[in-house]
Amino acid sequence: MEQRKRAETAASEPQIWLNSVNRKNKTALIEWMRHSNISLVQVNGQRMYGAPPPGWLGDAPPHGSEIFIGNLPQEIYEDTLIPLFQSVGKLYEFRLMMTFSGLNRGFAYARYSSRRVADQAIAQLGSYEIQPGFKMFVCRSTEKCELMLDGLPGFMDHTVLEDILVKMTTGVETVSLYASLTSDMKNMAIVKYNSHKAAALAKKSLCEGNRTMYGCLFTVDWLQQSVRMKLQSGMLAKPNFFLPQSYNKQVTPEKFTPNAVECLHLLCEKLKLGQPVYQIKFLRHGNCGWLRFSYWVQIPKHEVPFTGYAWLVGDKLIPTEKYQQAKEMVALRIMKELEKSWGPLFLNSGYSWS
Incomplete structure (x- = not known):
């Protein structure tokens, strides 16, 4: 049943995509993919070919083999671009940046088999007029890492x-x-x-x-x-390391693992607010393992409960670990809010998390 649902969803995706803008060119792209047997994968706002392409043997190309392509008409796609850039030499990868509507964002990246072929592409296509009034800008990619x-x-x-x-x-x-x-x-x-x-x-x-x-x-x-x-030049300072003052006198930093829930417990005790009651509800998974959750926390002598939403990395955690990490995040948020409300009294208590 699950496989059938996925198949139906996949089959409907091209039609959904075609129903938006630039339908003619999108149809042409799909036909080109069928005839050329080329696969494109769209991930996080970019559509990718290769990496590696079919038949590629060996390691990925070296640094310096990628080029940046700018000033592209937004309505053209890979059925025009990939054959053009393949005419210079073998492509290892081609990435076209996409908008939500299905137009391209006006730029792309192409990685060739070597730095030498990338230089040839820059020389041959650097001022190529891909459409009337659209001369492409092609240069070596900075490849920021x-x-x-x-x-x-x-x-x-x-x-x-x-x-x-x-x-x-x-x-x-x-x-x-x-x-x-x-x-x-x-x-x-x-x-x-x-x-x-x-x-x-x-x-x-x-x-x-x-x-x-x-x-x-x-x-x-x-x-x-x-x-x-x-x-x-070695001018960056070593990282800061700070803990609540009440713990610094008792435990060495090497052995102490900060626990925001316990710090909030001690803070509420010192300020005579009563102990927090937590209600946390996990809602859904986000990208790259993020978990979204809502929280409601009541501190007896505080006027209003603390509520909100947050994310944590927790797709591989067991339920008790997810709940504990969520409580840690919420406790930190509450201490920041209390710091705003209580001002000098909060600071004198020995806890500062801003």
Whole structure:
């Protein structure tokens, strides 16, 4: 029954796609795919051919073999583009960036078998007029492979962060942790991927949904040149590490695993608010293992309950672990809200999570 449903869904997808704009060219593309026996796969806003193509033997092409193609008419597709770029040499991969309506976004990437063939494509097609008034812009792809995540919590160490990123994205090569350049007591990670495609897909996945990690909002961007220069010159500081003050006197940082639920418990006890009651409901899976959940938390002597939605990485966790991680995130959020409400009294209590 499940296989039948998937088959029916797959069969209906071309018709759904055709019912939107640019129907004539979409029909032509589907016919070309049938006759040429070429398969295209659409993932996260880009449609891909190859990687590797049929009959490819050996490793992927070296760095420098990818080109960037710009100034494309939005209504043309791979049935025009792939044969054109294959006329220069063997393609390992072709990626066309797509909009939700089914038009292309005006640019694409093509990876050839070698850097030499990529140079030939740049020379031959760099000013090719693909349609009247549309001269393509073709140059070597920068092939950015490094992302910068800023605003990460100071209590999350390198091992935990790397484990999260490996679960959320693919192609992670290295993860380096440094003190944030923009936020006190926060950290910044530089994540290197094994290809530009992997890094671009990771950037898109990380930017989707609620960008929080253990309750801290973080930003995702390509590694900036100014930060790269500081990295190369050794000017980036070691990562911050901070814990609630009440624990620092009792436990060494090496042995302490931060527990936001326990911190909130102690805080409510100190402020005489009563103990929190949690209600957490898991709603659905998101991309790359994200779990979306809603929460409702009542603290007896606080005027209104705390409610909202959040995400966590949890597709491989058992139910008790999912629930505990969700509570951790919610507890961090509540402490931030209490800090806003209670001000100096909160700070004097020895807990600060901003």
